[in-house]
Amino acid sequence: MTILIDGTSGITYPQGATQIVGAGPAFSAYASASQTVTTATQTKVAIDTENFDTNSNFDTTNYRFTPTVAGYYQVNGSLRGTGTTTFTSIAGYIYKNGSPSKRAQITASLTAGNNTSITVSDIIYMNGSTDYLELWGNINGTGTLTFTSANSTDQTSYFSACLLRGA
């Protein structure tokens, strides 16, 4: 490992160096449009717009983060849901490699049309090659159920991650 020190840039670490975060991957993205979902059905949240993606590791077509640097990542996801008739619970999941890995869930009997949000986060190890993460959600209720989105300056369903520590 080489650490560069100069008078202009200061200290530059190699990307993903062991135990040094350096310029490891980080991304933040959000859902630009609301998404209608079926009750009791785990649905991938359509996170289609990036705030930033330092290493081009987030795929806005498959809504998937596949970091190319191995290590431990702080991962955060939040989604807001609403129902036109009844709304009884909402769950947010971080899927790793296509299966639920982390879940946060709340039970809430909401008045029709009101919103509630759920946030799920944890530190997750990624192998830097094949491992990938997605944000999924589930609403239980009746009527039209929706993961809602507001606009770029008031993001309500969003997903982010950054490298905390190298492998």
Place this chain on the structure above:
Amino acid sequence: MDIYQTILAIYPDLQDSDFETVISLRNDSDGRGDYIEKWDHPVHAEPTEEQLIQAGWTK
């Protein structure tokens, strides 16, 4: 009807808890719609797509 309502129409005795344990419904947001990802119910057999459609599923 959506897939959840259709399954309940076929098997009215199913409980919400079944959909958190032995049955898993999914939608990959890839345009292919909802589907049964897992069916481990100890009594009821997994309905076929034909059965679901006959029972009123609008895929």
